[in-house]
Structures are given as structure tokens and as C-alpha cells.
Amino acid sequence: MPSVVIEAxxxxxxxPYAIQGFEALQVGPLNDSVAIPSTVVSxxxxxxxxxxxxxxMP
Amino acid sequence: MADDAEVYQKTVDDxxxxxxxxxxxxxxxxxxxxxxLRVGFFLSITDVTLDDSTTGALAETxxxxxxxRIMAGSNRYWIGxxxxxTTIPTGNDATFVGFTNRYTIGRDWMGDTVLxxxxxxxxxxxxxxxxxxxxxxxxxxxxxxxxxPRGSGGRSGAALAQHFxxxxxxxxxxxxxxxxxxxxxxxxxxxxxxxxxxxxxxxxDMLYSNAPTKELIRDTIIGWPDSQVIGPSQLIHVPDAxxxxxxxxxxxxxxHSVGVLKAA
Numbered sequence: 001m002p003s004v005v006i007e008a009x010x011x012x013x014x015x016p017y018a019i020q021g022f023e024a025l026q027v028g029p030l031n032d033s034v035a036i037p038s039t040v041v042s043x044x045x046x047x048x049x050x051x052x053x054x055x056x057m058p
Numbered sequence: 059m060a061d062d063a064e065v066y067q068k069t070v071d072d073x074x075x076x077x078x079x080x081x082x083x084x085x086x087x088x089x090x091x092x093x094x095l096r097v098g099f100f101l102s103i104t105d106v107t108l109d110d111s112t113t114g115a116l117a118e119t120x121x122x123x124x125x126x127r128i129m130a131g132s133n134r135y136w137i138g139x140x141x142x143x144t145t146i147p148t149g150n151d152a153t154f155v156g157f158t159n160r161y162t163i164g165r166d167w168m169g170d171t172v173l174x175x176x177x178x179x180x181x182x183x184x185x186x187x188x189x190x191x192x193x194x195x196x197x198x199x200x201x202x203x204x205x206x207p208r209g210s211g212g213r214s215g216a217a218l219a220q221h222f223x224x225x226x227x228x229x230x231x232x233x234x235x236x237x238x239x240x241x242x243x244x245x246x247x248x249x250x251x252x253x254x255x256x257x258x259x260x261x262x263d264m265l266y267s268n269a270p271t272k273e274l275i276r277d278t279i280i281g282w283p284d285s286q287v288i289g290p291s292q293l294i295h296v297p298d299a300x301x302x303x304x305x306x307x308x309x310x311x312x313x314h315s316v317g318v319l320k321a322a
Contacts, residue, residue, distance in 0.1 A: 045320045048086035053062040057080040057132035
């Protein structure tokens with residue numbers, strides 16, 4: 001998994017972050033979960049590996 | 059049955075999710091023991107059938123039932139963070155912090171849900187942006203909520219309106235708007251949380267970009283801008299998921315990128 005650490009301008013220490021750009025997303029039908037590989041992750045801050053899409057409220 | 063979302067290649071570098079009408083997107087995140095948490099998301103809207111059309115008949119009004127009857131949560135918009143869950147975040151099991159046009163006090167019986175054509179307060183054509191809002195008050199725009207309202211933005215100052223670019227000519231800097239929320243708490247186990255939302259001229263927009271990348275989110279939310287402060291409010295749950303829901307039927311929400319940063 002790619003790992004990047006940046007310095008936080010605010011507090012002057014390492015800033016864990018996770019951030020997502022949807023490069024490899026597949027979308028399924030109603031209420032499917034879709035795999036979204038995290039692309040930039042560091043420290044103990046992370047995105048879940050999937051998103052849930054659904055609803056279709058009347 | 060149509061899918062609840064699709065993927066659209068807006069640019070070479072921008073592979074965006076387009077939510078189906080009145081569908082949700084929820085993605086959890088982990089940021090344990092945070093005391094300063096920042097999230098950002100690049101969003102835009104498009105036509106209900108065309109994947110890349112921001113002009114035309116997107117304006118819409120979803121009427122309040124009237125007679126002090128409660129507006130369904132699915133007829134409000136929800137853009138922000140919540141505890142993990144996929145329901146509209148109005149129930150007893152949900153904590154939500156973010157942008158919404160729900161009525162800010164007690165039961166939600168006030169104001170239509172409206173998508174207005176807007177100039178963002180900076181132009182005269184009134185065709186620069188699309189602005190979701192509540193017809194009763196423009197500052198019904200941001201809330202901390204867990205089944206009942208715990209805190210709201212805009213009440214004593216500027217509205218925290220969100221503007222989705224409509225005119226590529228008038229908003230040349232970008233087709234996507236960056237919105238963000240900063241949360242702080244005094245210690246890592248506290249549920250007493252304060253929210254900060256960028257506020258300038260009745261707008262919560264952080265910037266517009268034609269390159270709505272995850273890196274630009276990171277670089278922007280590291281240096282948090284001047285903000286309106288909401289709370290502190292004691293919440294039942296600590297938000298740990300992105301949640302986006304767009305109630306309109308003539309437009310769809312596009313999600314270009316999201317990011318979460320634990321600054322402390």
C-alpha cells in the first residue's frame with residue numbers, strides 16, 4: 001500500500017491522513033458495496049476499503 | 059433497475075462518482091483518538107440524465123407538507139459525516155455533522171427544499187452557481203444533529219451556503235467546489251465536539267477547481283481557513299463515515315474526491 005507522511009503545518013508534527021480519488025471504482029446495483037482501494041494512507045488514519053451506495057428514496 | 063451510482067471520467071485525472079437520484083454514498087474512515095479532525099470533499103452536480111451538464115432545468119422545489127407536518131429526511135440534503143450507517147441521518151441511531159437544509163430547531167416542519175440558481179453573492183446574473191437551501195431561512199445550512207438538533211451554523215452570522223458551479227464561463231476557476239469540516243475536542247475520548255466551517259460572505263465554499271484532486275484537498279485542509287464555530291455540542295456518537303445524499307430529481311450529485319486528515 002502506498003504510504004506518504006507529510007508534516008502538518010498546524011502542529012509541526014506528523015499528520016496521519018487518508019484521502020481518496022476514486023481511481024479504481026466499480027459501481028454495482030442497489031445496495032451493493034463497492035471496493036475502493038485507498039490510495040494515499042499514512043499512520044493510523046485510513047479509509048474503509050469500500051463504500052456503500054444505495055437508497056433510491058421514493 | 060438503474061444503478062444507484064455510476065462512474066464518469068470527467069477529465070483524464072478525475073474519475074468521479076455520480077450518485078443516482080435520491081441515492082446515498084457512505085464510506086467509513088478510521089482516525090482513532092483524534093482531537094483535531096478535518097474532512098474535505100470536492101463535489102459538483104449535473105443533470106439527471108446527462109453526466110456532464112450543469113446548465114438547464116436543474117432548479118427544483120420539494121414542498122414542505124404543511125400543517126406542521128414533518129418533512130421527510132429524504133427530502134432534505136445531507137453532505138457531511140456521520141457515524142457509520144446508511145439511513146438518512148435523522149433517526150435515533152444517527153449522529154450527523156454537516157451541510158443540510160433541515161430546520162434547525164426541534165421537529166423539521168419549516169421550509170421547502172429548494173435548488174436555486176445563484177450568483178454566489180458576487181455577480182448579477184444569478185446564473186453562476188446552484189445553491190441548495192431552505193425556503194424559510196438561508197442560514198438553515200449546517201447542523202450537528204443526533205435525532206434532535208445539537209447545534210447549527212449561521213444563526214448569529216453569515217449563512218454557510220454551498221455553491222455548486224453552474225456557469226463554466228463565470229466560474230472559470232473550477233467545475234467542482236471544495237467543502238470541508240473541522241472538528242475538535244479536548245481529549246480523545248470526548249463526545250463534546252466543536253465544528254468549524256469556512257465562512258466568507260455567507261458562503262462555506264473553500265475553493266473551486268478544475269483539478270479536484272485528493273492532493274488539493276490535503277493541501278487545503280492542512281491550513282484551515284477562518285471559520286464560523288458551531289458548538290461545542292455533546293453528541294451521542296463520534297462521526298466516522300462520509301455521508302452524501304442529494305434529494306433532488308432533476309439533478310445528481312457528483313463526488314470527485316474525499317479526504318480525512320487527523321491534525322492532532
